[in-house]
Amino acid sequence: MAIIEVRDLGKRYGPRVAVDSVSFEVAEGEIFGVLGPNGAGKTTTVECVAGLRTPDRGSVAVLGKRPSDVRAAIGVQLQASELPERMRVGEALSLFSSFYPSPVDWSGRLGLTEHLEAEFGRLSGGLKQRLSIALALIGSPRVAVLDELTTGLDPQARRDTWSVIEEVRAAGVTILLVTHFMEEAERLCDRVAVFRDGRIVALDTPSALVSRVDGAARVRFVPSDPLDLSALRALPEVTDVTSVGEQLVVSGSQDLLHAVTSFLARKHVVARRLRVDQVSLDDAYVELTGGSGAEDR
Amino acid sequence: MLKIVEVEARLFLRDRLNSLFAVVFPSLLLLVLGAVPALRTPAPEFGGLRFIDGYLSSLIVFTLAFIGLQRVPTVVATYREKGVLRRLSTTPMSPARLLVGQLVVNFAAVILSVLLTIVVAYVVFGVDLPHHPLGLACAVVLGGAGTFALGLVIAALAPTARAAGGWATAVFMLLMFFGGVYLPRFMLPTAVQVIGSYTPPGVEALHQAWLGTAPDWRHLAIMGLVSLVAGTVAARTFRWE
Numbered sequence: 001m002a003i004i005e006v007r008d009l010g011k012r013y014g015p016r017v018a019v020d021s022v023s024f025e026v027a028e029g030e031i032f033g034v035l036g037p038n039g040a041g042k043t044t045t046v047e048c049v050a051g052l053r054t055p056d057r058g059s060v061a062v063l064g065k066r067p068s069d070v071r072a073a074i075g076v077q078l079q080a081s082e083l084p085e086r087m088r089v090g091e092a093l094s095l096f097s098s099f100y101p102s103p104v105d106w107s108g109r110l111g112l113t114e115h116l117e118a119e120f121g122r123l124s125g126g127l128k129q130r131l132s133i134a135l136a137l138i139g140s141p142r143v144a145v146l147d148e149l150t151t152g153l154d155p156q157a158r159r160d161t162w163s164v165i166e167e168v169r170a171a172g173v174t175i176l177l178v179t180h181f182m183e184e185a186e187r188l189c190d191r192v193a194v195f196r197d198g199r200i201v202a203l204d205t206p207s208a209l210v211s212r213v214d215g216a217a218r219v220r221f222v223p224s225d226p227l228d229l230s231a232l233r234a235l236p237e238v239t240d241v242t243s244v245g246e247q248l249v250v251s252g253s254q255d256l257l258h259a260v261t262s263f264l265a266r267k268h269v270v271a272r273r274l275r276v277d278q279v280s281l282d283d284a285y286v287e288l289t290g291g292s293g294a295e296d297r
Numbered sequence: 298m299l300k301i302v303e304v305e306a307r308l309f310l311r312d313r314l315n316s317l318f319a320v321v322f323p324s325l326l327l328l329v330l331g332a333v334p335a336l337r338t339p340a341p342e343f344g345g346l347r348f349i350d351g352y353l354s355s356l357i358v359f360t361l362a363f364i365g366l367q368r369v370p371t372v373v374a375t376y377r378e379k380g381v382l383r384r385l386s387t388t389p390m391s392p393a394r395l396l397v398g399q400l401v402v403n404f405a406a407v408i409l410s411v412l413l414t415i416v417v418a419y420v421v422f423g424v425d426l427p428h429h430p431l432g433l434a435c436a437v438v439l440g441g442a443g444t445f446a447l448g449l450v451i452a453a454l455a456p457t458a459r460a461a462g463g464w465a466t467a468v469f470m471l472l473m474f475f476g477g478v479y480l481p482r483f484m485l486p487t488a489v490q491v492i493g494s495y496t497p498p499g500v501e502a503l504h505q506a507w508l509g510t511a512p513d514w515r516h517l518a519i520m521g522l523v524s525l526v527a528g529t530v531a532a533r534t535f536r537w538e
Contacts, residue, residue, distance in 0.1 A: 050387055051387070052383065052386060052387060071387065071388060071389045072388075072389040074387070076387035078380065078383065078384060078387065080380055081379070081380030081381070081383050081384040082379040082380055082381060082384075083379075083381060083384070084308055084375075084376065084379075084381060086308055086311050086312065087304065087308060091304050091307065094300070094304075095300055095301065095304050096388065098300040098301075099388045099389050099390040100388075100389065135384075139388070139389075
């Protein structure tokens with residue numbers, strides 16, 4: 001059953017179209033990624049899902065209702081929203097927990113316990129971010145909307161946060177995750193929607209998006225003996241073979257490596273200095289978004 | 298809601314300089330002025346009263362104007378600018394309640410400050426307790442409402458927290474002038490005195506309720522009208538983000 005349903009969503013700010021006929025559904029328990037360059041409409045879309053903005057066109061339903069009617073069921077972590085400078089971490093947690101019927105304390109899991117007395121204005125960027133996540137999850141929401149969850153975190157804190165998200169999902173929470181980090185999307189998301197200029201240009205599992213890219217895999221090696229290149233090219237998994245000096249570069253589908261090695265074994269040729277380049281979601285993203293916005297990552 | 302008031306009260310007290318200033322400064326100023334013998338001797342140019350007697354209502358004007366115009370608009374505009382209100386609007390709690398909590402705490406500070414001034418005036422200088430306590434309560438509540446409402450209009454219309462602070466300071470200075478804080482009222486031209494009776498927080502009504510017989514209902518009515526109009530404008534124009 002779809003827990004989030006977005007149909008033909010449209011939103012403009014003055015003359016600028018931010019989102020144009022965006023539709024998607026998120027199933028219960030899914031982690032749904034929203035990718036795309038800055039200004040592609042990601043934040044506007046998730047803000048409509050979070051009930052912060054009213055769409056100009058189309059509809060958004062969370063748990064079958066209007067988002068503004070089910071606020072207690074939606075936990076939101078926003079970009080650029082702060083707390084009063086002098087509010088302490090512990091006060092923020094107890095204030096927000098007073099808004100919900102059955103609050104859950106994530107502060108220990110997010111490493112906030114030793115900072116409960118610290119004032120918000122003095123927290124590091126990473127701690128602010130972790131507090132923001134704790135506040136988003138405090139009402140034990142059915143749906144969590146997380147906008148640029150790990151931006152500003154160091155790599156270790158980012159990995160720690162990922163395992164928190166996996167725990168949250170294991171607790172049955174559906175997650176809508178806006179991210180700039182392909183590694184994050186690949187690791188966490190069941191499906192991702194790639195936005196560009198206010199539209200969804202691709203929506204699939206991360207691995208399916210990767211396999212769409214031409215030359216999804218590339219194998220390089222130096223053959224021990226001369227090879228019949230046309231026979232190699234004839235393999236169904238192979239799309240292209242080029243030789244660079246004594247090195248051969250073979251591109252093809254994801255099962256390329258297996259196909260090439262069995263071919264070499266049949267010919268009794270050894271592949272020296274064998275290297276495999278796997279196409280990542282990064283490459284798929286750059287191709288799908290036309291390379292624009294690559295600097296945002 | 299109680300939790301919001303509690304947290305807002307803690308934040309108010311944590312800002313020691315501002316909260317102390319708002320609550321204690323009028324009484325402190327009264328003590329300093331009262332230390333000058335000429336100012337605690339009745340004289341014909343003070344209307345047969347002592348200088349400090351005539352200045353009491355202006356001290357209350359200071360409290361109301363300081364809290365209503367120096368604190369309320371900046372805090373509210375900062376909450377909006379920092380996205381605090383936006384953050385709250387994603388929760389089941391309405392961000393309007395945060396503003397209500399803010400007003401409750403600030404109004405409590407006003408009451409505290411006025412009570413402290415009354416006590417200091419009574420104990421140290423033998424000033425009468427307010428002649429018309431109910432009238433004084435009305436004058437403080439309506440005058441406070443009018444001033445707070447002006448502060449909220451500024452918070453609603455100012456584009457940034459900095460602008461809100463600037464605009465509010467200008468209005469603050471103006472109200473302090475008409476309220477006889479800079480120059481005591483007996484030194485002001487009659488026209489300015491009359492204007493001061495009708496500008497929030499309504500110095501004349503405060504004075505009459507404390508040391509006269511009763512506040513003029515027209516003065517109170519004007520304060521009520523200002524609160525209503527300014528409050529409506531603020532509510533209509535307020536942006537949450």
